[in-house]
Amino acid sequence: MVRNFEILTKNEIIQARAQLKSWFISNQRPLPWRDSPDPYATWLCEIIMQQTRIDQGTRYWQSFIAKWPSFESLATADSEEIMKTWQGLGYYSRARNLHKAAKIVANDWRGDLPTSAKSWQQLPGVGPYTSAAIASICFGDPSAAIDGNALRVLSRWAGIHEPIDKPTGRKPIEKLAGEFLDISDPGMHNQAVMELGALLCTPKAPNCEHCPLNENCKSRVEMVGQTPIAPVKAGKIKVRRVALTFHVIVNENKVLMRQRPSQGIWGGLWEFPSCWIDSESDDLEKNQLPPLNNRQGLHETGPIVEPFEHILSHRKLKVTFQSWRSNAAFHEKDMKWFRWEDARKLPIPRAIEKNWEELENSMPKQQFS
DNA sequence: AAAACGTGGTG
């Protein structure tokens, strides 16, 4: 049964709105993009911060702003350099969509930026949350931006115990978010809700004592350190274990790299030709990607770095590096030979990047170079 | 509607 909530009265909502605003004005963090929020900086920030911690994403935002300060400069940037700058942030489709979106803004919109959330959502990588954030912060569009923080804050405040990742829980939260929104300053209000979630209404052990919404919060905990029931989630992701072998194939002073397809894990990044064996799959053969069709001319020179675990959102990888000496320079699809110093400049997964020094040093200097 | 998509931090 879907709970309807006149749990919070109109007056309670109005009062809470003012208290939240007051709290935000005196307690917000001095984040760099709040200095002068233009649409480009804000859009860039919102894309980077999707599913990302502020302290991790901030470095990337600063790098992008420094290299490409406008939609126009980003639109004409080299896509490989964009991927390299994004390297280590994860969810790499965001980086490809970033470039696509910049081109649309620069070439199609011609600097004539729309002001509504609905319009911004036309850009690839800009969904319901991001479009509302941009439109409200930059143009005062009255759209509620509902991110993970907002879901947590609002579900707790109203005591919604339906799963927030299903319509039964999501819909009442959206309704409440719309009623709660401060139409006199939607941008500030949206940021205030998120800031509250980030600073006080934290996932674990929220600081209810100092919360501006604590008077009528249905999830207020009495004891410090307690965690409310809300938000409830239904979804559970299953993580599969995979044995991943990177084949480090060298020919004279060069190493063979492969560009991964744009879809799927590490889409668009470069790697050492890899072999994936899903231990939970019935069909091992089908899940093995032979790194090379023709292995003639390859001479195995053994494992190089200690095998280690690398966690993705849906995979638990056991990563091994296998080295080979090659007599012939293969030319296979999506593969290319690079000098080590050039290969290092390619956008590569963290699982490889973290071990690069050790990998390069473990390969003996070639006598042919 | 549900699954896929990275990485790093935390308890």
Add this chain to the structure above:
DNA sequence: TCACCAAGTTT
């Protein structure tokens, strides 16, 4: 070691 989470979107 594990589970959960972080300014979600795409298919």
